[in-house]
């Protein structure tokens with residue numbers, strides 16, 4: 001089943017009949033970006049979220065992608081992580097490893113998990129140090145000359161409240177302008193302690209894909225696509241790449257308020 005592309009001034013918006021169709025199109029999209037990045041700069045820097053996004057990546061673990069993607073050149077990061085041990089059921093690393101990364105030949109040394117032996121504050125600082133080092137070596141593209149690195153692809157989910165990464169509506173972290181990564185101790189979505197990329201890093205990406213499924217996200221998706229402000233902008237409304245591309249992948253249930 002094909003997708004339909006709906007006009008939006010918030011990037012390309014794609015709606016799919018089923019989650020399976022969405023997963024196939026998402027796999028094609030990721031594989032295409034991987035190909036151009038690896039043939040260009042020689043590495044593909046991809047940032048994962050937690051939650052349902054990981055399941056939406058499942059087709060990448062199957063043929064033809066399993067054999068055709070240049071997995072050895074992937075470098076994998078997390079847009080946010082819960083401050084728990086890597087083997088804890090709440091860990092975004094564990095979710096991604098069990099359901100995606102363990103099924104593809106990514107190089108273990110190219111998987112940048114957050115240090116789970118540190119406090120939230122120290123883990124956020126440590127992750128930023130790792131990123132800055134990778135920017136110096138050229139694995140992470142810092143050639144655009146700005147203060148923030150350019151990841152090839154940022155894969156985001158959204159919460160029913162319009163949050164992205166661990167950036168929640170009305171939270172002071174939304175106005176962070178300098179740091180690359182930061183931490184939160186009062187996340188309204190459990191667990192409360194998390195580390196997260198900041199909006200300037202997210203918006204510096206070359207490509208941002210927002211993946212939204214299920215009726216529970218219909219309202220958040222509608223708001224995310226609009227520029228109407230109620231009680232301040234929602235985090236998803238603040239996702240707006242500086243010079244990169246924004247692509248939405250939604251299933252029919254999530255897009256019910258957009259297409260009829």
Ligand SMILES: O=C(O)[C@H](O)[C@@H](O)[C@H](O)[C@H](O)COP(=O)(O)O
Pocket residue numbers: 049050051052053080081082092156157158159160163164165166189
């Ligand atoms: O660690 C997290 O909690 C996530 O990174 C978070 O930002 C997630 O992407 C959204 O909450 C959507 O999650 P669902 O797709 O599971 O609803």
